[in-house]
Amino acid sequence: MKQQDRDQLIARITEWMKDHTYTQVVDSNGVEVWRCKKPDTNHLAFDICVTPSFMAIAGDIGDLLFRVGSGYGINFLRHQCDGYMHEKLAEAYRQVKEFDRESFLDDVVDAVCERISTDVPEDLLPDWAEEGKRDVSADDVIEWLRERADDDEPADFPFDDVASALERAQEIVGYGREADSVIAHDFLRENESVLGISDTFEWHLDKPTVSIWRRLFYVRHAANAIMAIKEQQQTEVA
Incomplete structure (x- = not known):
């Protein structure tokens, strides 16, 4: 994806997700699930599930499956290298090309x-x-x-x-x-x-389809927000 198209897509996603809230619904036995959605609507709502062996995203934005798990943590989803994140997708998603x-x-x-x-x-x-x-x-x-x-x-x-x-x-x-x-x-x-x-x-x-990049950028935006919540919680405990 050309840099200009990438920047424009990220800017649109930032606007679309400006009212999203992030709620942890599971934190047990090595499994962490966060719900990402706007209040009172399921439009662009999705869940991020982290297990010891994989990370899965599913919801109104579509779905993704990563071949890495809690050892990488949600912080991995913030990675700024698009190619690196794409490489860590399960093969079925990496094969979605145009x-x-x-x-x-x-x-x-x-x-x-x-x-x-x-x-x-x-x-x-x-x-x-x-x-x-x-x-x-x-x-x-x-x-x-x-x-x-x-x-x-x-x-x-x-x-x-x-x-x-x-x-x-x-x-x-x-x-x-x-x-x-x-x-x-x-x-x-x-x-x-x-x-x-x-x-x-x-x-x-x-090349990977725009649909795949869009999902990755949705997830990255959410991961940034979730990690900010985690960091704030750590500050409060300290």
């Missing part, structure tokens, strides 16, 4: 830029082809390729073929629900020589 359209197209554009910087004569190179300066859209790269293909004396480079491959990648991204990593991998395999790349079967073209 096609990563944006990264796929970004990687194809980067591959095209790399081929341009390697195979096009230096006097024709655009600034954006240099590594570290590749903040360029697929449309801009295609336009440049087509213009070079129309030159009277083009370099020994398949400008049209590369432009067509990049346009094909755009089409795959624009397929809507039909787009998936299988189609994308087939495209990469068929166009490795044109794109100047290899071993594309190793490319990771899927």
